[in-house]
Amino acid sequence: MLKKIIRGKWLLFFCILLAFIAGGAYYLFNKPRFIRYAAFGIDMPVNYEIHGIDVSRYQSTIDWAEVKAMQIKNINIGFCFIKATEGTDNTDFWFKRNWSDSKENGVIRGAYHFFNPTKSGKEQAVNFIRHVKLESGDLPPVLDIEQINGANVDTLQQRLNDWLKIIEDKYKVKPIIYTNVGFYQTYLAGKFDDYPLWVAHYLIKDKPRINRNWIFWQHNEAGHVNGIDAYVDFNVFNGSATDFKKLLVK
DSSP: HHHHHHHHHHHHHHHHHHHHHHHHHHHHSSSSEEEEETTTTTEEETSEEEEEEEEEEEGGGGHHHHHHEEEEEEEEEEEEEEEEEETTTTTOOOOHHHHHHHTTTEEEEEHHHHHHOOOOOOHHHHHHHOOOOOOOOOOOOOOOOOOOOTTTTTHHHHHHHHHHHHHHHSSSSSSEEEEEEHIIIIIIITTSSSSEEEEOOOOOOOOOOOOOOOSEEEEEEOOOOOTOOSSSEEEEEOOOOHHHHHHHHO
């Protein structure tokens, strides 16, 4: 009887050990591999194929030719999301220039709307549509939601839904939702899981800690890019070049 107990304990020990080794191996081979590049000023997750940035008025004047030309090893700026509108009547000061100059210099572009939870989702959609004309080769529209501002959760979700439906109907493409992990899990999970997700998560160097699929990951907020005299948010696309091409507006 004692021998059986001892054998059982050893068997349990080896099972736990094998599980630990297997888990460690999975993490080792599946986590992002980061390399620090002085030119970018940050650690870059180099096992992603397509890297990009997002900008707004805080980056001021941008030399898009310099942005396009920058290449360190095999990493360049493959796309850029540009702030277009906010709330029901605000437009980003630099949007018009960034929107035209990025395309002129061959940087794949996308436009995003900073959502105000206290305002009508329908009116905010009208504001975006008024200023953003998508063309073939652009990225889908983005709804940036980061704050609740005291709004009722049900009301927030309804307003978000209004914006998303109107934008999808207008541009004939499913919009992308941008937010951070905590906000998504608290206010959006279970209601908007069928929308593509662009997730912000950069306090810990790891892949985004969210239990759902995502297509873009904002992994750092303090990068450097030639042609921009300010810190820049850095992102990666979760897929191949073929996947990325399929995402673009037809």
